[in-house]
Amino acid sequence: MIQLLRIELYKIFKRPRTYISFGIMTAITFVIQLAMLTDGKTFIGFAMQGINEQFDIQGNILNGYLVTYIILQSLLVQIPLLVALVAGDSLTGEANLGTLRLLLTKPITRPKLVLIKFFSSFIYTVLLIIWLAIVALFFSLLLFGKGDMINLKSETFIMIMQNDVMWRYAAAFGYAVLAMTTIASLALLLSAFADNSIGPIISTMGIVVVLTILSNLQIPLFNHIKPYLFTTHTIGWKGFFDEPVPYAAIARSAMVLILYTLGFLVTTIFYFNRKDIKS
């Protein structure tokens, strides 16, 4: 299994396309950092309007920690796409290349192949998030400095001491890996159903976008289904920036994501195991 995983990772990281994701993420991060450098104060001023009416908050508000948070929030839409680019292509990509039939004429079981694809997508996701942590957190701290972090929720203003932030980011990035792994497993599932690469990537994004909208719509009709949508829980990383940290809610959200991931994975294995390979 380890050997096969190594081969899979070798294939992924030998492919130029893989690095496009890292490049895109770096570019988006830098664009946001640049925007914050030039226009961050207006943005903060706008966001802080409600608070500034009554309180005077002085100091380096727009610091690296806050900018990282803004980047993470903005990348919510993009990261699933980057994850889907690899995970959604993992089975259909082989089918497109014509290598899937060659792979499956080798003494390797299909469930094993799916698991290898899943774990390699997982490792890719981990590396993507680590990279995000480096470019977003490291460069934001470098450009904007340190400071206490403010977190503006719709009805709450939270301030976190700067020496209390890093562990939250570690936890948040860890949670982001879990959330993105759920997306990866969805993309993998769609990849098992499809015969071309674009289909699963677009479908994954479509599902994520539609469900995210449903998760955020303030319509009572959807309130009953919201807790069951994985997109409601993919933003659970934000919980680590709440005070007090809602551990129970985060644990529940994490559990939902784990169940979805396992559900997608088992369905993929089941379906792919019975699929006729005609590509």
Next chain:
Amino acid sequence: MKKHLWLLFLCLYSLPVFAGDANELFYALRTKVLSVKDYTADVKMKIDVTYMRIPELKGTLYFKSPDKLRLERHGGLSVFPKKNINLTLVNLIPAGQVMVLDMGYATRAGKKERILKVVPEDDQSNIVLSKIWVDEENMLALRTETTTRNDGTVIMDLEFGNYIPYALPDKVTILMDVKDYKLPKGMAMDYISENEVESKAKASKGTKGSIQITYLKYAVNTGLSDNIFKLKGRNEEEN
């Protein structure tokens, strides 16, 4: 406005007053308070507002008479109520010519205190009326209740210990009115947890906020430079 003030005065005059004494007492108190030209103090600050979750802030508070104030948090953020609700007694005791009304004595927590009502004669002043609970023996204001023109009513409770000669408190609790706060949903993209439900319930209960400042150590009248008050955070520096 003036018309209303006269009405108010009329009401106040109908109460039992000991104007001479009270005036003396107020001015003596104000002189004592104003004798502190500046101070630097290590403080701990606790902000308790329903929609704010701020941990205890530790820092150094710089004050320079009459109204310069700055909390230095060594790279951290400082949070103050808006400038006109100031955190120091000086700003809650009306300046200039005032009308002092003696409201007699009251006992609070087993302690006999004299109550003064002070109305500034300058009708441009943000302070409309200040009610002061005075410890006559030590010449200290133990509580002020200040009605402001724009910022509602601010109540300040003061506890003294080590710095009685300067009328500098060891602990101050400020109670004030706070308005609701709301950020557009789309901007926040909240992760909904039970905290949210809790805070919503709390928010609907009331709109009073409190700030508690504990002063650990003062350095009084060291001749603080104005520059200290110009050193601000990175954002302000750039402005």
Next chain:
Amino acid sequence: METIIETRNLSKSFKGIKAVDGISFAIGHGDVCGFLGQNGAGKSTIMRMLLGLIYPDSGSIFINGTEFGNHRRYLLKNVGAIIERPDMYGYLSGWDNLKIFAALSDMKIPAARLHEVLEIVGLKGREKDKVKGYSQGMKQRLGIAIAMVHKPDLLILDEPTNGLDPQGIAEMRALLISLSKDHGKTILISSHLLVEIEQIATSMLIIHKGRKVVEGPVNKLLHPDDSLVEVIIRADSSAVGRLSLSQWQKYLHSTEDTVLTFKMNPGNAPALNKWLVGENIDVLEIRSKHSLEEYFLSLTNDTIIKDRAI
């Protein structure tokens, strides 16, 4: 002879259309079995079923006497295959591709063996180049290298000469003959180049519209006496009349203008030529037509669809 592949009543439908319809056949150890059928006859489907890529609706497959279904992984260790095109990871080198697929064969394969197969297929010196820069022939050869690197007893090759130039085809033929003769491999090979199959196959399996038409050893199916010999003569109105009175009449298969076709052993052609010359019939050309092609076309003619297994 001991069989290496055996199928029993293999059937498969796609969206209600029968692609393979109750096919049973057997291939013996050491055979080079030419697998023939028109496009869409079901060859690829059968080959994919033999490799576990497509699941049969009914019927069973045995490899070395073991039923395939539950022992897929074990049985595939002993099989090498090219299905349709030998597609690979174009962004990797030939060496990387070979190494990856060798590693997937569930056995330890030393680097020396990789070099050896590259030598056999004639890719030595080009193995570090990216596969996307390979010609079709090089890809086919790399495909063969991948199929044989783990020394399987059975090679299943679907159109391995596709896209090869005449020299490539000749090289591939030589390679396959060597793999069979020198290394004792059993090869199931499909190709639309019947001439090639004719030259290397020891047995044949012909299917048509999902059903088996014929299977058996080449020497039995293609008897030399069944060969067609075409004689082109100068126009002579009495030639056919004289022929029908001669001893060659029994071999005469058809006549069309100046083309006379005989069904006989090509070894009789010189004697026929002598007789024609003796009869003053001008012979312009005598040629033996490819027997397999004729045979195949005659079998896959829509009117003759019946099981003619030998």
